[in-house]
Amino acid sequence: MTGVRLAQRNGRIPPDARVAARALLATAIVLASFADLASAQTTITVAPTVFVAPATQVPFPIQVGPQDALPRGSSVRVRGLPPMTALSNGHWIAPGAWAIPISALPDLKITLLGAAVGRSEISVMLVAIDGSVLAEARSAVIVAAPAAAPMLTAEERERALRLVTKGHEQLAQGGIAQARLLYERAADAGLVLGAMAMAATYDPAELDRLGLLGLKPDREAARRWYERARQLGGADAEQQLRRLGPN
Numbered sequence: 001m002t003g004v005r006l007a008q009r010n011g012r013i014p015p016d017a018r019v020a021a022r023a024l025l026a027t028a029i030v031l032a033s034f035a036d037l038a039s040a041q042t043t044i045t046v047a048p049t050v051f052v053a054p055a056t057q058v059p060f061p062i063q064v065g066p067q068d069a070l071p072r073g074s075s076v077r078v079r080g081l082p083p084m085t086a087l088s089n090g091h092w093i094a095p096g097a098w099a100i101p102i103s104a105l106p107d108l109k110i111t112l113l114g115a116a117v118g119r120s121e122i123s124v125m126l127v128a129i130d131g132s133v134l135a136e137a138r139s140a141v142i143v144a145a146p147a148a149a150p151m152l153t154a155e156e157r158e159r160a161l162r163l164v165t166k167g168h169e170q171l172a173q174g175g176i177a178q179a180r181l182l183y184e185r186a187a188d189a190g191l192v193l194g195a196m197a198m199a200a201t202y203d204p205a206e207l208d209r210l211g212l213l214g215l216k217p218d219r220e221a222a223r224r225w226y227e228r229a230r231q232l233g234g235a236d237a238e239q240q241l242r243r244l245g246p247n
Contacts, residue, residue, distance in 0.1 A: 041069040044076070044126045044135040047168030048210045049200055051142050051193035052112050058193075059165045060087065060110040063172075064102060064126050064135070073129030076100045080122035082141055084113040096120075110141070117143050117235050140209070144192060144229075144236040152190050160191035167197060176201060176215060187225070192234035199225030199240065219244055 045063040052058045062076060078087070081096045088109040090100035100108060119142050126135040152160065167182035180201055186194025200206040202225065204217035223244050229237035 041066070042071075042074075042126055042134045044124060044137045045172045046124045046137045046139045047165070048171055049140050049142060049168070049197060049206070050110065051144055051164070051196050052110060053144055053193075054112045054117075057088070057109050057111040058161055060108045061165055061169055061172075062100075062105045062108060062124060063169075064105065070102065070126075071128050071134070074134065075102060075127055076105065077125045077127050078122060079125075080120055081110075082112065082118070082120045082143055085141075086111045086113060112143060119143070119236070138209075142196065142236055144196060144234050156189060157191065160186040160189040160194060163189070164191065164193050164197055167194075171201070176212070187228060187232070190232060192229050192232040192237075195225050195229035195232055196234055196237065196240075199223075199229060199237075203240070203244070205243070 043065060047061050050058065050060060064070060064076065076090075077093075077097065077099050079094075079097045081098065083096070085096070087098050087100065088107065088111070089104035090098045090108075093099050119140055122139050122141055124137045124139060125133050128134055163182045163186040167179040167186070170176075170182065171179035180198060183194050183198035183201070187198055188194075199222045201215075202218040202222035204219060204222075206222075207215055207217050223241065226234075226237045226240045226244070230241065
Protein backbone atom coordinates (compact mmCIF):
# COMPACT_ATOMS: atom_id res chain seq x y z
CA MET A 1 0.00 0.00 0.00
CA THR A 2 2.86 2.34 0.85
CA GLY A 3 4.41 1.72 -2.61
CA VAL A 4 1.13 2.40 -4.40
CA ARG A 5 0.58 5.63 -2.47
CA LEU A 6 4.16 6.67 -3.25
CA ALA A 7 3.63 5.96 -6.97
CA GLN A 8 0.43 8.00 -6.96
CA ARG A 9 2.13 10.89 -5.20
CA ASN A 10 5.02 10.77 -7.67
CA GLY A 11 2.62 10.88 -10.64
CA ARG A 12 3.52 7.39 -11.89
CA ILE A 13 0.71 5.18 -13.30
CA PRO A 14 0.70 1.58 -12.05
CA PRO A 15 1.41 -1.05 -14.75
CA ASP A 16 -2.11 -2.50 -14.52
CA ALA A 17 -3.62 0.91 -15.25
CA ARG A 18 -1.36 1.38 -18.28
CA VAL A 19 -2.44 -2.00 -19.68
CA ALA A 20 -6.10 -1.12 -19.17
CA ALA A 21 -5.62 2.25 -20.89
CA ARG A 22 -3.93 0.60 -23.87
CA ALA A 23 -6.77 -1.93 -24.12
CA LEU A 24 -9.39 0.84 -24.11
CA LEU A 25 -7.48 2.76 -26.78
CA ALA A 26 -7.16 -0.34 -28.96
CA THR A 27 -10.89 -1.02 -28.63
CA ALA A 28 -11.74 2.56 -29.64
CA ILE A 29 -9.47 2.31 -32.69
CA VAL A 30 -11.07 -0.97 -33.75
CA LEU A 31 -14.59 0.42 -33.36
CA ALA A 32 -13.67 3.53 -35.34
CA SER A 33 -12.16 1.35 -38.06
CA PHE A 34 -15.35 -0.70 -38.26
CA ALA A 35 -17.40 2.50 -38.57
CA ASP A 36 -15.12 3.83 -41.33
CA LEU A 37 -15.24 0.48 -43.13
CA ALA A 38 -19.05 0.38 -42.99
CA SER A 39 -19.23 3.93 -44.30
CA ALA A 40 -16.85 3.12 -47.16
CA GLN A 41 -18.68 -0.06 -48.20
CA THR A 42 -22.33 0.93 -47.91
CA THR A 43 -24.18 2.71 -50.70
CA ILE A 44 -27.61 4.20 -51.19
CA THR A 45 -29.38 4.55 -54.54
CA VAL A 46 -32.55 6.51 -55.16
CA ALA A 47 -34.56 7.37 -58.25
CA PRO A 48 -33.06 10.61 -59.60
CA THR A 49 -36.51 12.13 -60.07
CA VAL A 50 -39.86 11.14 -58.58
CA PHE A 51 -42.92 12.46 -60.39
CA VAL A 52 -46.19 12.49 -58.49
CA ALA A 53 -49.55 14.19 -58.83
CA PRO A 54 -51.48 15.59 -55.83
CA ALA A 55 -53.70 13.09 -54.02
CA THR A 56 -51.94 10.13 -55.63
CA GLN A 57 -49.52 7.46 -54.43
CA VAL A 58 -46.48 6.31 -56.42
CA PRO A 59 -43.51 4.03 -55.66
CA PHE A 60 -40.52 5.65 -53.98
CA PRO A 61 -37.63 3.28 -54.78
CA ILE A 62 -34.63 3.43 -52.43
CA GLN A 63 -31.94 0.76 -52.38
CA VAL A 64 -29.17 0.30 -49.80
CA GLY A 65 -26.45 -2.26 -49.67
CA PRO A 66 -24.75 -4.51 -49.60
CA GLN A 67 -26.99 -6.02 -46.97
CA ASP A 68 -24.16 -7.79 -45.13
CA ALA A 69 -22.30 -4.47 -44.75
CA LEU A 70 -25.18 -2.55 -43.15
CA PRO A 71 -24.53 -1.82 -39.47
CA ARG A 72 -27.11 -3.14 -37.07
CA GLY A 73 -29.82 -0.60 -36.33
CA SER A 74 -29.17 1.59 -39.37
CA SER A 75 -32.08 3.34 -41.08
CA VAL A 76 -32.86 5.80 -43.88
CA ARG A 77 -33.66 9.50 -43.43
CA VAL A 78 -35.32 11.63 -46.10
CA ARG A 79 -35.27 15.43 -45.90
CA GLY A 80 -36.74 18.16 -48.09
CA LEU A 81 -40.05 16.51 -49.00
CA PRO A 82 -42.89 18.79 -50.15
CA PRO A 83 -45.49 19.87 -47.59
CA MET A 84 -48.35 17.44 -46.95
CA THR A 85 -46.25 14.46 -48.01
CA ALA A 86 -46.73 11.06 -46.39
CA LEU A 87 -44.71 7.88 -46.81
CA SER A 88 -46.25 4.42 -46.64
CA ASN A 89 -43.89 3.36 -43.86
CA GLY A 90 -41.60 4.96 -41.29
CA HIS A 91 -42.40 7.98 -39.16
CA TRP A 92 -42.42 11.77 -39.44
CA ILE A 93 -39.54 13.46 -37.59
CA ALA A 94 -39.76 17.09 -38.77
CA PRO A 95 -41.42 19.13 -41.53
CA GLY A 96 -40.41 17.48 -44.79
CA ALA A 97 -38.38 14.78 -43.01
CA TRP A 98 -39.06 11.08 -42.42
CA ALA A 99 -37.20 8.14 -40.91
CA ILE A 100 -37.70 4.77 -42.61
CA PRO A 101 -36.59 1.30 -41.44
CA ILE A 102 -34.45 -0.65 -43.90
CA SER A 103 -37.03 -3.45 -44.04
CA ALA A 104 -39.68 -1.06 -45.43
CA LEU A 105 -37.67 0.15 -48.44
CA PRO A 106 -38.73 -2.47 -51.06
CA ASP A 107 -42.41 -1.46 -50.89
CA LEU A 108 -42.03 2.20 -49.95
CA LYS A 109 -44.51 4.61 -51.56
CA ILE A 110 -44.96 8.37 -51.45
CA THR A 111 -48.32 10.11 -51.22
CA LEU A 112 -49.12 13.78 -51.67
CA LEU A 113 -52.18 14.64 -49.62
CA GLY A 114 -52.26 18.07 -51.20
CA ALA A 115 -49.38 20.11 -52.57
CA ALA A 116 -48.83 22.85 -55.11
CA VAL A 117 -47.28 21.99 -58.45
CA GLY A 118 -43.53 22.43 -58.25
CA ARG A 119 -40.17 20.83 -57.51
CA SER A 120 -38.49 19.91 -54.22
CA GLU A 121 -34.83 18.88 -53.93
CA ILE A 122 -34.47 16.09 -51.38
CA SER A 123 -31.60 14.28 -49.68
CA VAL A 124 -31.80 10.58 -48.81
CA MET A 125 -29.33 9.35 -46.20
CA LEU A 126 -28.32 5.99 -44.80
CA VAL A 127 -27.81 6.66 -41.09
CA ALA A 128 -26.14 4.54 -38.40
CA ILE A 129 -27.74 3.99 -35.01
CA ASP A 130 -25.54 6.75 -33.54
CA GLY A 131 -26.77 9.25 -36.13
CA SER A 132 -23.67 9.29 -38.33
CA VAL A 133 -24.32 9.41 -42.09
CA LEU A 134 -22.95 6.34 -43.90
CA ALA A 135 -24.08 7.25 -47.42
CA GLU A 136 -26.15 9.96 -49.09
CA ALA A 137 -27.94 10.47 -52.41
CA ARG A 138 -29.84 13.37 -53.96
CA SER A 139 -33.16 13.32 -55.78
CA ALA A 140 -36.05 15.59 -56.68
CA VAL A 141 -39.78 15.26 -56.14
CA ILE A 142 -41.73 16.94 -58.92
CA VAL A 143 -45.39 17.58 -58.24
CA ALA A 144 -47.23 17.63 -61.56
CA ALA A 145 -50.90 18.23 -62.22
CA PRO A 146 -52.85 15.07 -63.09
CA ALA A 147 -52.99 14.31 -66.78
CA ALA A 148 -56.21 15.44 -68.44
CA ALA A 149 -55.99 13.17 -71.48
CA PRO A 150 -56.07 10.45 -72.41
CA MET A 151 -58.19 8.96 -69.67
CA LEU A 152 -56.38 5.97 -68.19
CA THR A 153 -58.08 3.25 -66.26
CA ALA A 154 -56.65 2.51 -62.81
CA GLU A 155 -55.07 -0.66 -64.19
CA GLU A 156 -53.50 1.16 -67.15
CA ARG A 157 -52.14 3.89 -64.92
CA GLU A 158 -50.66 1.34 -62.52
CA ARG A 159 -48.91 -0.46 -65.39
CA ALA A 160 -47.53 2.82 -66.73
CA LEU A 161 -46.30 3.86 -63.27
CA ARG A 162 -44.47 0.54 -62.93
CA LEU A 163 -42.68 1.28 -66.20
CA VAL A 164 -41.55 4.67 -64.87
CA THR A 165 -40.34 3.08 -61.64
CA LYS A 166 -38.32 0.48 -63.55
CA GLY A 167 -36.94 3.30 -65.67
CA HIS A 168 -35.79 5.13 -62.54
CA GLU A 169 -34.03 1.98 -61.36
CA GLN A 170 -32.27 1.52 -64.70
CA LEU A 171 -31.18 5.16 -64.77
CA ALA A 172 -29.78 4.94 -61.24
CA GLN A 173 -27.66 1.98 -62.41
CA GLY A 174 -26.41 3.78 -65.51
CA GLY A 175 -28.75 2.10 -67.99
CA ILE A 176 -29.80 5.22 -69.88
CA ALA A 177 -30.98 3.39 -73.03
CA GLN A 178 -33.12 0.96 -71.03
CA ALA A 179 -34.51 3.81 -68.91
CA ARG A 180 -35.51 5.81 -71.98
CA LEU A 181 -37.25 2.82 -73.50
CA LEU A 182 -39.32 2.33 -70.34
CA TYR A 183 -40.14 6.04 -70.05
CA GLU A 184 -41.22 6.14 -73.68
CA ARG A 185 -43.54 3.17 -73.19
CA ALA A 186 -45.12 4.91 -70.21
CA ALA A 187 -45.56 8.12 -72.22
CA ASP A 188 -47.05 6.18 -75.13
CA ALA A 189 -49.56 4.72 -72.68
CA GLY A 190 -50.64 8.30 -71.91
CA LEU A 191 -48.83 8.88 -68.62
CA VAL A 192 -47.54 12.44 -68.29
CA LEU A 193 -44.88 11.31 -65.79
CA GLY A 194 -43.34 9.08 -68.47
CA ALA A 195 -42.92 12.02 -70.85
CA MET A 196 -41.49 14.23 -68.08
CA ALA A 197 -38.98 11.56 -67.07
CA MET A 198 -38.00 11.05 -70.72
CA ALA A 199 -37.43 14.80 -71.19
CA ALA A 200 -35.23 14.90 -68.09
CA THR A 201 -32.77 12.44 -69.69
CA TYR A 202 -32.07 15.03 -72.42
CA ASP A 203 -32.39 18.23 -70.40
CA PRO A 204 -28.92 19.79 -69.76
CA ALA A 205 -29.94 21.14 -66.35
CA GLU A 206 -31.33 17.78 -65.24
CA LEU A 207 -28.30 15.84 -66.47
CA ASP A 208 -25.99 18.22 -64.63
CA ARG A 209 -28.03 17.93 -61.43
CA LEU A 210 -27.99 14.14 -61.62
CA GLY A 211 -24.25 14.02 -62.28
CA LEU A 212 -24.67 11.85 -65.39
CA LEU A 213 -21.19 12.47 -66.78
CA GLY A 214 -20.47 11.63 -70.40
CA LEU A 215 -24.12 11.81 -71.46
CA LYS A 216 -24.61 14.45 -74.14
CA PRO A 217 -27.63 16.71 -73.56
CA ASP A 218 -30.09 17.39 -76.36
CA ARG A 219 -32.17 20.51 -75.80
CA GLU A 220 -34.35 19.85 -78.84
CA ALA A 221 -35.19 16.32 -77.69
CA ALA A 222 -35.89 17.61 -74.18
CA ARG A 223 -38.18 20.28 -75.63
CA ARG A 224 -40.10 17.68 -77.70
CA TRP A 225 -40.72 15.50 -74.67
CA TYR A 226 -41.73 18.40 -72.44
CA GLU A 227 -44.13 19.42 -75.18
CA ARG A 228 -45.48 15.88 -75.21
CA ALA A 229 -45.93 16.06 -71.44
CA ARG A 230 -47.81 19.36 -71.81
CA GLN A 231 -50.13 17.77 -74.37
CA LEU A 232 -50.83 15.00 -71.89
CA GLY A 233 -51.80 17.56 -69.26
CA GLY A 234 -48.54 18.09 -67.41
CA ALA A 235 -48.70 21.57 -65.89
CA ASP A 236 -45.02 21.47 -64.83
CA ALA A 237 -43.98 20.95 -68.47
CA GLU A 238 -44.83 24.56 -69.30
CA GLN A 239 -42.33 25.82 -66.71
CA GLN A 240 -39.62 23.52 -68.07
CA LEU A 241 -40.26 24.68 -71.61
CA ARG A 242 -39.89 28.32 -70.56
CA ARG A 243 -36.63 27.50 -68.83
CA LEU A 244 -35.23 25.81 -71.96
CA GLY A 245 -36.10 28.87 -74.00
CA PRO A 246 -37.05 29.11 -77.68
CA ASN A 247 -35.73 26.78 -80.39
